[in-house]
Amino acid sequence: MPFTSHLSSLVPYLFGLEHGGTVTERKPIECWLSDMDGVLVHEGQPVPGADKFIRRLRESGKRFLVLTNNSIYTPRDLAVRLRAAGLDIPQESIWTSALATAKFLDDQRPGGSAYVIGEAGLTTALHESGYILTDIDPDYVVLGETRTYSFTQITRAIRLIEGGARFIATNPDPVGPSNEGSLPACGAVAAMITKATGVEPYFVGKPNPMMMRSALRAIDGHSESTAMIGDRMDTDIVSGMEAGLHTILVLSGVVSKDQIDRYPFRPSQVVDSVADLIPMIDSGT
Structure with missing residues (x-):
């Protein structure tokens, strides 16, 4: 067989993809990571079949985490909100950018x-990790989400960064949803601080694969046997891919099937919703 022909036959395996777009020669899926908005809930309502998917995950004993870039709420807060939407997810199974x-x-x-500029989700997480929250010569300025960004707080953050504090932000999302429409979010406020100081923040949340790796460590998971479910190509799928996970795009959120080819990367698998993944929980493939 000519070398070029032999090489072309290996390409799908070198890149871990079959012609159908699924990963080959992977270990069975033992751990699951899932985005929240657009995957399990949509506009405050559960995605059809999400309750059965979560129930089956819990019954199976498979390790899983629900991920969100939102740093406003603690896992306990989110568990209560999800339960009100009909999804019984324990707080220890929720991993936030905070x-x-x-x-x-x-x-x-x-x-x-x-x-810190943020709310209970972020301040609680930092307190529990042993951090001191102060505006006196801090090691870091940490920007998260809040419902009411204060000009006074932003000004203080700018001056502390100018004084040498390192700049961290929980996520790069520029806008967030509300009943009245879009609200400026962490990414937009970070851009304002960067414009004033010339200092770029380090974003921890998606699409930084750091978010995936920290979630994996939290459940003692391994990339070769973990799936990441998301509804966004530019955050969920790209960060899952860069962390070496099996990536699953669901079409119940913001991305439609005809938009997938616009991206220079692709998910391992595409399904309509998490309801289609229930058989995979038992089979692992």
């Missing part, structure tokens, strides 16, 4: 200090 940020800072500078 938790990932706290874990990252604890790894980088244990027992450090931070000036």
